[in-house]
Amino acid sequence: MMGNPLLLSMPGNEDMTSLLAKALGWEIGVLTARRFPDGESYIRYQTPVVGREVALVCTLVHPDEKLIALYLAAKTAREIGATRIGLVSPYLAYMRQDAVFNDGEGITSHHVATLIGSAVDWLVTVDPHLHRIRALDEIYPINTGVAHAAPAIFRWIGANLDKPLVIGPDAESEQWAEEVASAVGCPFTVLEKTRHGDRDVEVSVPDIGRWHGHTPVLVDDIASTARTMMAAVAHLKTTALPPAVCAVVHPIFAGDAFAALSACGVAKIVGCNTIEHACAGIDISEALALAMQSVTRGR
Incomplete structure (x- = not known):
């Protein structure tokens, strides 16, 4: 060659x-x-x-x-x-x-x-x-x-957040939540999701009161419509936890998804630079x- x-x-x-x-x-x-x-x-x-x-x-x-x-x-x-x-x-x-x-x-x-x-x-x-x-x-x-991407994500979490609680927004994200939480050395849980359509998602939240004072970090591999994350954020707002941070490997954010998720009252949205996006702060x-x-x- x-x-x-x-x-x-x-x-x-x-x-x-x-x-x-x-x-x-x-x-x-x-x-x-x-x-x-x-x-x-x-x-x-x-x-x-x-x-x-x-x-x-x-x-x-x-x-x-x-x-x-x-x-x-x-x-x-x-x-x-x-x-x-x-x-x-x-x-x-x-x-x-x-x-x-x-x-x-x-x-x-x-x-x-x-x-x-x-x-x-x-x-x-x-x-x-x-x-x-x-x-x-x-x-x-x-x-x-x-x-x-998990190692880069947990480095970002470790450098930017105190007392994180890693949360997978659905069962499919459990491997992400567990891997990231294990590397960071923090607790994790996974929400239960029922999808009724591309933009209609219902999420149930387990008992997370025992993690009072932890910052919830929603971790997922793909955010396209972001409806799953929005549903999870809405439920987390009913708890006493601080505003959620959303971390995603592939920040697609189709249409108005990024603006809609931002408007939900999240503390921050951060993605990996697998896609060029304003939120892509994890290299x-x-x-x-x-x-x-x-x-x-x-x-």
Whole structure:
């Protein structure tokens, strides 16, 4: 393999690309990605890629706007001589539909995995939303690596909060709550959630009176509509606990979700920089860089 590996940012991923380049000592290349007037994607490499390993950085929030350009960028890199192509996608979309829930549906997580796997040789992401599959390599036909955000989150909690009480807003978040609380050395609990629709969530709160004086920290992997967190915050306000802090790995916050959660009276909302967002104050580039090193060295 000739030359230093090359990192290239798809539009909107420049900050993460810079952090990864600094951590890894890789060169940042120049890639032009724009749209023709009719909406088709245009890709051009300004930095030569012949004989080099190329890693495209592209977080996949709003994925339908990005997947075609990403696919063309990967295929073009191979066409013009890159030896190996990787994808660094801090937030990996299309993990929700991992089973057929209703007649007429398809397993779209598999289809998107096939598309991406046909264009790149390896993939690294942060805490993908896994439910009925245990690991990415069950659906991705390429080498994959997963970085974990929990260590960065518990470092942030330990540095910024006294007497935290980590709370998972639903049963799916229990692994997050337990892992973070164990690392911080604080108590945790999990709320019970009943979802009646995408934006209709009912939450029941266990007896948390024994943690009087603790700051509740709601921890979850994804905040999209944020309705689960809003329901949890509303119930926590009926207790004697201080205003809640919300910590999320992937701060999607679709539509007015961030403003709506902010208006609930939370003390703070903080997310990881898997997605560029105003609240993204927890840097996970170090964990991503380590995962990239592991995958690219063939481990």
